Amino acid sequence: MTVRVAVNGFGTIGKRVADAVAKQPDMKLVGVAKTRPSFEARLATDRGYPLFVGGAGKLEEFRAAGLSVAGTADEMFQNADVIVDATPDKVGREYLAKYQSAHLKAIFQGGEKPDVAEVSFSALANYDAARGKSRVRVVSCNTTGIVRAAAVLRARYGVDRWDATLIRRAADPTETRKGPVNGILPTFQFPSHHTPDAQTIFPDLPIATTAVVVPTTLMHVHVNHVRLRRPPASAADVIAAFRETPRFHVFHSWERIEGTPQVLEYARDHAAPRSDMMKNVLWEDGVHLNGADLHFFQAIHQESIVVPENIDAIRAMFDLAADASASIAVTDLTLGLRA
Ligand code: NAD
Numbered sequence: 001m002t003v004r005v006a007v008n009g010f011g012t013i014g015k016r017v018a019d020a021v022a023k024q025p026d027m028k029l030v031g032v033a034k035t036r037p038s039f040e041a042r043l044a045t046d047r048g049y050p051l052f053v054g055g056a057g058k059l060e061e062f063r064a065a066g067l068s069v070a071g072t073a074d075e076m077f078q079n080a081d082v083i084v085d086a087t088p089d090k091v092g093r094e095y096l097a098k099y100q101s102a103h104l105k106a107i108f109q110g111g112e113k114p115d116v117a118e119v120s121f122s123a124l125a126n127y128d129a130a131r132g133k134s135r136v137r138v139v140s141c142n143t144t145g146i147v148r149a150a151a152v153l154r155a156r157y158g159v160d161r162w163d164a165t166l167i168r169r170a171a172d173p174t175e176t177r178k179g180p181v182n183g184i185l186p187t188f189q190f191p192s193h194h195t196p197d198a199q200t201i202f203p204d205l206p207i208a209t210t211a212v213v214v215p216t217t218l219m220h221v222h223v224n225h226v227r228l229r230r231p232p233a234s235a236a237d238v239i240a241a242f243r244e245t246p247r248f249h250v251f252h253s254w255e256r257i258e259g260t261p262q263v264l265e266y267a268r269d270h271a272a273p274r275s276d277m278m279k280n281v282l283w284e285d286g287v288h289l290n291g292a293d294l295h296f297f298q299a300i301h302q303e304s305i306v307v308p309e310n311i312d313a314i315r316a317m318f319d320l321a322a323d324a325s326a327s328i329a330v331t332d333l334t335l336g337l338r339a
Helices: 012-022 039-047 059-064 073-078 091-101 123-130 141-157 194-199 235-243 260-269 307-317 324-334
Strands: 003-008 027-034 051-053 082-085 105-108 119-121 135-138 159-169 207-214 220-228 248-251 280-283 287-290 293-300
Touching (some): 003 012, 012 082, 012 307, 027 073, 051 059, 073 091, 082 091, 082 307, 091 105, 105 307, 123 141, 141 159, 141 207, 141 280, 141 293, 235 248, 235 287, 235 293, 307 324
Parallel strands (some): 003 027, 003 082, 027 051, 105 135, 159 207
Antiparallel strands (some): 220 293
C-alpha cells in the first residue's frame, strides 16, 4: 500500500516532513499547501512538489509571482489519505473539523493541545498506541527529546525521579523578529508545560521540568538529573544503552564537541540535509553516574527532531510496519540516520 500524504503548512517543520515523505518507499507526497508566495513556496516548486494555496491565501498572488500552483488546499485534501498539519501553533485545531468532515486522517504537531488528537506520539515510546488511529499529535521538540530518553531509561533502569532544566533556544534561525537577543528569561511556571506534555505519553513518569530561554537559534539543551531505580555499574553502561538505541548520537570525548555550534558543524560536515540533527545528541563527557543519580546533558535540534516521528506516525496510523522497530528502521535508513 502507498499512503498519499499532503502537508498543510510548508514552514520549518512542514518542508522537512515533506522532504522526508518524498523519500519513503510506502508513501507518496501529493502536495504541500502554503498561504503566501515566498522563498519556501518557491522551494516547493523547485523540488517538484505540487503546490496548493492554503488558508486565506490568494491564487492570484502566487500566479503574479510566477509560481505554478496546482489548486487550493481543499483540492489537495481530496487527493490525500492523511494530512500532516504543520501550520503554526493553534492553527491546526482550526482545520480539525475540515479534516474530519473530509474523512481524512491527520497528524498534528506539538503546538496544538493534546486533545486535538486521539493520542500523543513518539515512536520509541508508544508506537502501538497510534496504530489505526485517525488523529495523532507528534509531541513538541523538547518533549520528543525527553520521551525518547525516558523510553531508554525506564525500560533499562527504572526512573524514580527526574528533574530537568530545559535551556531553550530563543527562536528558529529564520525567526528574525523573536528574542531575546540579549538576556536570559526564566519561565515562571513550575513545572513547565513540558511535564504534562511528556506525561501524555508516559502518564506515570515522575518528571519535573523547568525552562529558561536564552539568545541562541541553534538547539535546545536539557540538563537532566535522574534518580534510577536499578542503577547500572557505571556511566559507561548508560552511554552504551543510548548508543544501542536508534535516534541517539553520543559524541566521543576525543571529538571535542564543545557545544551546539560544533554539533551543527558536524551535521554540515556530514552533508546532512539543512545540517539537521534529528537524533538526541549526548556527550560521553556529559553523562555522569553517582550511585543511583544519573546526570546527563542532551541537545535537541528543534527544527528537525520531530521529522522522523511524523513519518513513523503515518506508518502506525496505516499499519504499514510490523512494529515500531520495523518502521524506525525504514525511516532512519531513508533519512540517513543509521550511521
Ligand atoms: P512555521 O511558522 O515555520 O510554519 C508554518 C507554516 O504554516 C508556514 O508556511 C505558514 O505560511 C503556514 N500557515 C500559516 N497559517 C496557515 C493556515 N491558516 N493554513 C495553512 N498554512 C498556514 O511553523 P513551524 O515552526 O513549522 O511550526 C509548525 C508546528 O510545529 C507548530 O505546531 C509548532 O509548535 C510545531 N513545532 C515547531 C518546532 C520548531 O522549533 N519550529 C519544533 C517542533 C514542533
